Amino acid sequence: MPIHEQGYRRYRGGKAGGRAWVVIMTTGIRTMLGNRLFVILLAGAWIQFLVRAIQFYIAANFSQAAVIAPRAGTFRDFFDWQDIPVYIVTVWLGARLIAEDQRVNALQIYLSKPLTRAEYIFGKLGILVSFLLFITWLPAMLLLAVQVVFAGNFEFLRANAYLFPAITLYSAIEVATVSTTVLALSSLSTNSRFVGIMYTGLLFFSKSLYGVLRFITGSTRVAWIGFGNNLTQVGDAIFRVPLHYQTPWAVSLLVILLLIAGSAFVLERRVRGVEVIA
Amino acid sequence: MADSAAAGEAREAREIITLENVTVMYGRQRALADVTATFLPGAVGLLGPNGAGKSTLLKTLLGFVTPSQGRMRVLGLDVAVSPLEIRARTGYMPENDAHIPGMNAVSFVAYCGELAGLPRTDAMQRAHEVLFYVGLGEARYRNLETYSTGMKQRIKLAQALVHDPDLLFLDEPTNGLDPRGREEMLELVRDLAHNKGVNLILSSHVLPDVEFVCDSVVVLDKGRLATSGPIAALKQPRGQMFELRVKTPGELTLFFARLRADGLECHATDEDIVRVFVPGDGGARQLFAIAAAEQVQVRHLKPSVPTLEDVFAHAVGQD
Numbered sequence: 001m002p003i004h005e006q007g008y009r010r011y012r013g014g015k016a017g018g019r020a021w022v023v024i025m026t027t028g029i030r031t032m033l034g035n036r037l038f039v040i041l042l043a044g045a046w047i048q049f050l051v052r053a054i055q056f057y058i059a060a061n062f063s064q065a066a067v068i069a070p071r072a073g074t075f076r077d078f079f080d081w082q083d084i085p086v087y088i089v090t091v092w093l094g095a096r097l098i099a100e101d102q103r104v105n106a107l108q109i110y111l112s113k114p115l116t117r118a119e120y121i122f123g124k125l126g127i128l129v130s131f132l133l134f135i136t137w138l139p140a141m142l143l144l145a146v147q148v149v150f151a152g153n154f155e156f157l158r159a160n161a162y163l164f165p166a167i168t169l170y171s172a173i174e175v176a177t178v179s180t181t182v183l184a185l186s187s188l189s190t191n192s193r194f195v196g197i198m199y200t201g202l203l204f205f206s207k208s209l210y211g212v213l214r215f216i217t218g219s220t221r222v223a224w225i226g227f228g229n230n231l232t233q234v235g236d237a238i239f240r241v242p243l244h245y246q247t248p249w250a251v252s253l254l255v256i257l258l259l260i261a262g263s264a265f266v267l268e269r270r271v272r273g274v275e276v277i278a
Numbered sequence: 279m280a281d282s283a284a285a286g287e288a289r290e291a292r293e294i295i296t297l298e299n300v301t302v303m304y305g306r307q308r309a310l311a312d313v314t315a316t317f318l319p320g321a322v323g324l325l326g327p328n329g330a331g332k333s334t335l336l337k338t339l340l341g342f343v344t345p346s347q348g349r350m351r352v353l354g355l356d357v358a359v360s361p362l363e364i365r366a367r368t369g370y371m372p373e374n375d376a377h378i379p380g381m382n383a384v385s386f387v388a389y390c391g392e393l394a395g396l397p398r399t400d401a402m403q404r405a406h407e408v409l410f411y412v413g414l415g416e417a418r419y420r421n422l423e424t425y426s427t428g429m430k431q432r433i434k435l436a437q438a439l440v441h442d443p444d445l446l447f448l449d450e451p452t453n454g455l456d457p458r459g460r461e462e463m464l465e466l467v468r469d470l471a472h473n474k475g476v477n478l479i480l481s482s483h484v485l486p487d488v489e490f491v492c493d494s495v496v497v498l499d500k501g502r503l504a505t506s507g508p509i510a511a512l513k514q515p516r517g518q519m520f521e522l523r524v525k526t527p528g529e530l531t532l533f534f535a536r537l538r539a540d541g542l543e544c545h546a547t548d549e550d551i552v553r554v555f556v557p558g559d560g561g562a563r564q565l566f567a568i569a570a571a572e573q574v575q576v577r578h579l580k581p582s583v584p585t586l587e588d589v590f591a592h593a594v595g596q597d
Contacts, residue, residue: 007407007411008407008408008411008439008469008470008474009407010442010474010475011396011400011404011441011442013396013397013400014397015366015394015395015396015441016395016397017362017366017395019395020393020395023389023392023393024393027389027392031380031381100379100380101378101379103379104375104376104377104378104379105372105374105375105376106376106377106378106379108342108370108372108374108376109370109372109376109377109378109390109437110393111340111342112340112365112368112369112370112372112438113365113390113393113394113441114362114363114365114366114393114394114395115362115365115393116362272342273337273340273341273342273343
């Protein structure tokens, strides 16, 4: 009996439009959570949270340990240390998001469905943003809660109420910057390893270039050349700690915004159902 | 006036696709040039040699490529205005190998269903059904990267079908298939068009495939419309077709030249077998007269039914 005689039924149910980006995001998250190594990495990204929580506990319960009591700067330092897992997750996950789809011509499949290119990009971005917020914003916020629980009062929180918006704003800026940048790089290649190398190259080359220029000029005003320096500078301003470099934080913010705009431009050009080589 | 407008609307509703002066440019390269055509309901073959613009036309209809001029309507909807509504009601099976990495077949097809707007449980149920329908029921939990070429063709068909489209775009669906796989794929496609009420556009350069599945064809050549219409009507001779075996003392090409000079169309199908189309009422008598004049012996002659190959060859000027 031919296979097709087993039947094909017309679909009588309903269809809902406009949620394709949610489908892409949730499916991507589920797929990554099925990867044991990735889950171990995510768990590893919470080690600093545990260390800080123990630090807060000791500081709250032993007066001799007042020197390690949390300050507003502690939360700034927390983000500095989280840069390492952020980098690993960005390269591991972000590099493959579009590159892998391009390798197997999946863009044609996606864009033949009722979704726009923007929905596809937001869906992909949503996967990376979710995991990055999971290892930056969420542990930082929980640390604030842990501080209150261990201290048994709201004194620290009242004195540093700006930390809530500061953590949220800095997480948003950092995650948006690295996500859009790596996604744009991912759209430029069909090889995710090459994308990872490009992203790493961007980080280290811009940092090295800054080092050379600082040596020549003798000033840190050129810090905006370094990709990561701009995030550091804006982070310092948001957390109200002394700035690392002489570059005005507004200049660093402008560089970050230009980087995001440039990434959006690249994505707009590259994410298409057909590659036109004119 | 109102009657003619109503008739126009009724005609447009009956035609699944209408193209009006569609031109598509890839940089300076003109991929489609001023194409005006209509696609009737049922199975329509999109024929043409490589580079004729078949895939470009499908991608333009899906909104992947924006035409530099012209208007297109699919299922009564304007492509420029309602691309998402069109894609919700169409399925696309691309020519190249295409899937989503890291998934097994059932997850992939269900995911495509969800992308097309199906609720998750419905998408999963449809995925199982469609995979059985295309013959991948037993392999539905295997990772797609382990699939053979034939299985990959079937999975592309399954993802195009999962949301139950009203119109399917199939771009070279038998590419890379062995004879049995090709036959099964064509059976599936034919079943969809003739028994399941799915309209489809079958883009191919393999004429027997198109002839097996389709009721009508649109033939493109070098980005232009060469001919279109129901296959039966196109094959209707406006003269008589003969198949003959000849023996000539000189070059066969001289005989061909003489035939063409007298307005007959001919092409060789084998070493000494020639298919000749005699327009009008001249029939075999005219053919024998020319052969006698050219001292060519006609060893065998039989009336022949024009094939789609003849229609195609005539349309793209490959006589």
